[in-house]
Amino acid sequence: MVETRIGIIGGSGLYKMDALKNIEEVQVQTPFGSPSDALILGTLEGTRVAFLARHGRNHTLLPSELPFRANIYAMKQLGVEYLISASAVGSLKEEVKPLDMVVPDQFIDRTKNRVSTFFGEGIVAHIAFGDPICKNLAVVVAEAIASQNLPDITVHRGGTYVCMEGPAFSTKAESNLYRSWGATVIGMTNLPEAKLAREAEIAYATLALVTDYDCWHPDHDNVTVDMVIANLQRNALNAQKVIQETVRRLSENPPSSDAHSALKHAILTNLDKAPTATKEKLGLLLKKYI
Ligand SMILES: CSC[C@H]1O[C@H](OP(=O)(O)O)[C@H](O)[C@@H]1O
Ligand SMILES: Nc1ncnc2[nH]cnc12
Numbered sequence: 001m002v003e004t005r006i007g008i009i010g011g012s013g014l015y016k017m018d019a020l021k022n023i024e025e026v027q028v029q030t031p032f033g034s035p036s037d038a039l040i041l042g043t044l045e046g047t048r049v050a051f052l053a054r055h056g057r058n059h060t061l062l063p064s065e066l067p068f069r070a071n072i073y074a075m076k077q078l079g080v081e082y083l084i085s086a087s088a089v090g091s092l093k094e095e096v097k098p099l100d101m102v103v104p105d106q107f108i109d110r111t112k113n114r115v116s117t118f119f120g121e122g123i124v125a126h127i128a129f130g131d132p133i134c135k136n137l138a139v140v141v142a143e144a145i146a147s148q149n150l151p152d153i154t155v156h157r158g159g160t161y162v163c164m165e166g167p168a169f170s171t172k173a174e175s176n177l178y179r180s181w182g183a184t185v186i187g188m189t190n191l192p193e194a195k196l197a198r199e200a201e202i203a204y205a206t207l208a209l210v211t212d213y214d215c216w217h218p219d220h221d222n223v224t225v226d227m228v229i230a231n232l233q234r235n236a237l238n239a240q241k242v243i244q245e246t247v248r249r250l251s252e253n254p255p256s257s258d259a260h261s262a263l264k265h266a267i268l269t270n271l272d273k274a275p276t277a278t279k280e281k282l283g284l285l286l287k288k289y290i
Contacts, residue, residue, distance in 0.1 A: 003041055004048040006250055007080035007202070008243055009071065011087040011189060011209075013232025015053045019244050020044055028077060031281045032069035032118070036061055039074055044244055047251040050078045054189060063166045063188035069118060072196040076284050081260065082137055082250055083197050085206045086239055088232055089161065089185035090169075090214035090223055092178050098231050100154045101242070102185050102208040103142045104161040105133050108178075109191045112165045116192030118199050118282060122275035124268040127198050134203035136255035141205050144245035150238050159184030161208060163191040169223050175216040186214055199266075200285055203257035207242060209235055263289060 003026075008017065020042030027038050040051040052071060055061045075083060089102065096102060119125045138157075145155040162178045164170060166188035170178070178186060185208050197204035211231040215222040232239075263285065271279065271290050279286060 003078045004050050005079060005081045005254065006047060006049045006247055007075040007078070007083040008049055008051045009054050009083065009085045009193070010051060011054050011085070012059065013088060013229055013236055014086050014239055015057045015059070016040070017042070017044065017051050017240055017243065019240060020049070020051060026078075028074040030070045030073040030077060032073050033067055035067055035071045035074040039078065041078070045248040045251065047247055049247055050075060050080060064114070066189065068192050068196055069115060072193065072200050072202065073118070073284070076200045076202060080202055082203045082254065082257075084141065084243060084246055085190060085193060085204060086243065087187050087190055087206055087208050088211045088228055089187040089208040090212045091185055091210045092162070092175065092183050092214060092216070094217075096156055096159070096184060096210055097154070098210050098212055099152070099235050100156060100210045101145050102156040102159050102210060103138050103145070104184060104206050104208055105131070105135070105138060105158045106160040107132050107191055107194060108160055108162045108181065108183060110162055110164045111191055114192050116195050118196065118285060121278040121281070122269065123271070123278050123282065125199065125263060125266045126268065127195070127262050127266045129195060129198060131258075132194050132198070133205050134257045134259050136257055137203045137205040140249050140255060141207055141242070141246050144249055145207075145242050147245055148238065148241055153238065156184070161190055161206060162186045164188055170214060172215050175214045179216060185210065198259055198262050201260050201262050203259040207239065209239055
């Protein structure tokens with residue numbers, strides 16, 4: 001059921017893409033359960049894409065409750081090879097201001113108790129994750145932002161996204177610790193999402209939409225949901241335009257990606273000796289290697 005090569009996961013405040021045409025809602029079932037919501041197949045800039053509201057269209061799922069494996073596997077089942085992750089983040093740097101956009105190139109995992117792999121049950125794999133974001137896809141996203149010439153909005157290329165567990169926001173001690181590490185932005189959802197995309201050999205890049213200065217900045221109030229949503233609403237149209245331009249560029253010239261062969265040197269178990277049930281469950285991921 002190859003429907004599209006391009007997937008979009010909309011984060012907080014981005015629960016739909018207004019520009020999507022010829023919409024079809026698809027309830028996708030996966031071996032890892034149901035995704036956060038129906039996948040919305042539609043045409044954007046003449047290209048078929050799959051859109052998923054990360055928290056559900058009514059924002060009913062906490063970061064800790066997200067069915068990360070089902071979300072990524074569902075995208076894989078639809079044929080997705082490039083995944084754009086839109087995410088609301090807090091800024092950890094003075095120069096990264098609310099409403100700016102960041103295309104990170106690194107993550108620090110501060111999540112707890114999240115299942116971060118499709119593997120196990122008799123099949124062991126260790127993907128390379130030194131460069132967790134697809135460099136070539138990240139360039140397309142960054143160029144798409146720059147092309148919009150958004151007034152008073154800066155695009156920051158590169159940077160480190162700290163992924164915390166949540167749902168409570170950070171303490172000042174945590175926020176300043178992350179700043180001392182040189183991290184750029186903070187969110188609650190891009191891991192294990194990016195790890196699972198890599199295991200699924202899907203190129204992944206984040207469009208991080210800065211909504212606040214978290215709780216460290218002496219001249220700004222501590223982050224609240226109201227603050228995040230208000231800034232997301234101010235930036236929602238810009239975010240959709242950026243995603244639309246990214247899709248246009250991707251469909252014109254899909255970049256190569258190391259992610260597309262991520263499992264080639266990662267599977268440790270001799271698949272001839274692996275449990276049949278697990279091979280069937282992971283069939284979509286393993287079909288090139290069996
Ligand atoms: C509403 S503020 C916290 C919430 O927003 C971000 O979600 P997403 O990454 O899906 O845009 C953050 O990760 C938290 O889930
Ligand atoms: N300050 C913050 N911390 C974690 N996730 C966020 N999403 C938006 N702002 C955030």
